[in-house]
Amino acid sequence: MKNPWLQIPACDYEAHMALPEVAQTQALSKLMASVLKEYTPASLAVIGCTTGSGFEHIDHAHTHRAVGVDVNAAYLAVLKERFSDKIPHLELIEADITAPDFEFNPVSMVFAALVFEYVNVEVALGNIARCLAPGAVLVVVLQLPTPESAPVTATRYKSLELLAPILNLVSPSEFSRMCNTFGLQQIKTDSIPLKKGKAFFVGFYRKNTELSVPPDRLRSR
Template sequence: MRNPWLDIPLADYESHMSMPAIDQADMLAAQFSDALLRFSPEAVAVIGCAGGNGFDKIDPAVTRRVVGVDINPGYIVAASSRFEGSVPGLEFHVADIQSDPLAFEPVDLVYAALVFEYVSLPESLGRLSGACRPGGRLVTVLQMPSQDIHAVSPSPYRSIQALVPCMRLVSPEEFAGRAATAGFLLESGKTLALGSGKQFAVQMYRRADG
C-alpha cells in the first residue's frame, strides 16, 4: 500500500497543524527547542521533519550539523529551500525510516515528533539506534491514545483524513519497551495537554553505550 504521507500537500499539513483548534505546530517546535537547549547537540537529526517546523530554533553556534529526514521528497525540497543559507551544516535525506538505510553519520540528538504513529516500531527504532551515537539522546513526541477524541482531528484539509487507516497511537509505556529493545534507555518523560483535549507524551532517552 502506498504511504499516504506521499500524497498530502505540505500546505494542507501545515495549515491543518496551525489551525487554532488543533494548534500542534508551535507545540512541536517548542519541544524541539527545549531539547536543543537541554542537550546542546553538535549534530541533530529531525526524523519526519516535514517542511522544517522548528528549524528556526537551531543555534548555529552550538549545532553545526542538522540532518532532516522525511519520506516525502516534496517536503524535503520545501525544508531545504526555506533553511539553506540560514542554518549551516544542513543535510537532507528522503527515506522511509522503516526500510531505508539512514545514510548519515550518527548524531548526538535524534528528535522524532509524531512520526511513530505511522511506522513499524521495531524496524524504525533499530534504524534510529544506528543513527544515534552511543550516549546520544532520542527525544520523542507521541500522541496519547484516547477513547474520546478523534486521532486525526477533523479540518477543512480533507487530504489529511487519508492518514486515518494507517495511524496507530502508541502508549508511552509500549514505546518505552520497544525503545529499550533498540538500546534507548528512558531518562524522563512528561505529558502535555492542548486546548483541543489531545494529550502528548514527550520522552527523553539515552542511547546505551557500545
C-alpha cells in the same frame, strides 16, 4: 501501497497543524526549542521533519550538523528553500525510515515527533538507534489516546483524512520497553496538553555508552 503521506500537500499539512483547534505546530516548535536549549547537541537529526517546523531554533554555534529526514521529497524541498541559507551543514535525506538500508552518520540527538504512529515501530526504532552515537539522546513525541477526539482532528483540510487508515497510536510503556531492547535507557518523560482533550507524551532516552569502545581495547587500558 503508496504511503499516504506522499499525497498530502505541504500547504494542507501546515494549515491543518496550525489551526487553533489543532495547534500542534506551536506545541512541537516550543518543545524543540526547549530541548535544544537543554541539551545543545553538536549534531541533530529530525525524523519526519516535514517542512522544517522548529528548525528556526537550531543554533549552528552549538549544533554544527543538522539532518532532516522525511519520506516526502516535496516537504524537504520546502524545508531546503526556507533553511538552507540559515543552517550551514544541513543534510536532507528523502527516505523511508523502515527501509532495511536506512542510515546516516550518527548524531548526538534525534528528535522524532509524531512519526512512530505511521510506521512499524520496532523496525523504525532499530534503524534510528543505529544512527545515535553512544551517549546520544532520542526525544520522541507520541500522541496519547483521548475519548474526546479522533486521532486526526477533522478540519477543512480533507487530504489529512488519508492518514486515518495508517495511524496507530503507540503505547508509551511499550515504546519505552522497545527502547530498552535497542540499548536506549529512558531518562525522563513529560506530557504536553493540547486542545480537544488531546495530549502528547514526550520521552527522552539515552543510548548506552557501553561497548562503544571495543572490548579488546578496554582490556589494554
